[in-house]
Amino acid sequence: MSAPTAPTTLTPSIVGQAEKHHTAVLTRALVGTTLNEQQWIVLNQTLDAGEPVEPSAHIARIAAMTQWARTEVETAANALLASALLTTTPHGLLEPTDTGKAVVRKVRTESGAIVAAAYGAVPTEDLVTAARVLVAITARMAQELAHA
Template structure:
């Protein structure tokens, strides 16, 4: 009988593996859509705003959150506008269309089954601790990257 024990401590390798698995789940859910990861995150974050958002501020926010080049986020946003998943509002604001909301719901439902099962295997208190630890690590890395 083989028993599996968890790692002794959190490492960049463990974080990287978790991130790669999250990406694989998302890739599976995006199969058959026209979206890539950058477009999905841009759509999802625009939807999360719950109201029209100023385009340049949204690009800057997503670029900061992901560490992507703002031009790449702008390209993703432009593709979403071209596909009709986002629409331009008055001035320089953008918002998610009904088609964008429908597609986001489909992707969330498909990926959510796998994610819920994985996260459901962990005690809520442990998830809360992991969230605090990862938020702290991310904030410290962001500070270091800002210094460069």
């Protein structure tokens, strides 16, 4: 008889593997679009804002959220403007175009089924705990990075 396996604890390797699999799902859903990951996140976050956003603050928020250089986020936003997936309002704010909204729907639909199946295999209370833990770890890492 074999010894019982000790429960696995959360490690950077586990978090990294999960993140890499999320990225692979997104990459598959982005096939056929002109978007890379940075452009997708900028477009998706702009739509999620629910209203036009001030470009500088929006770029700063996404750079902080992703830990990307501000210039990378600006480049992504400029590419989205050039491809007419984002537009600038008369007041200088960014908002998705109808085409941009359609691309977001397509990508969310294509990735959503896989993500829903994966998350649906986990009890809700475990997802709540995982969310709380990952938010706490991310906040602590952000604090440490701010001191560097």
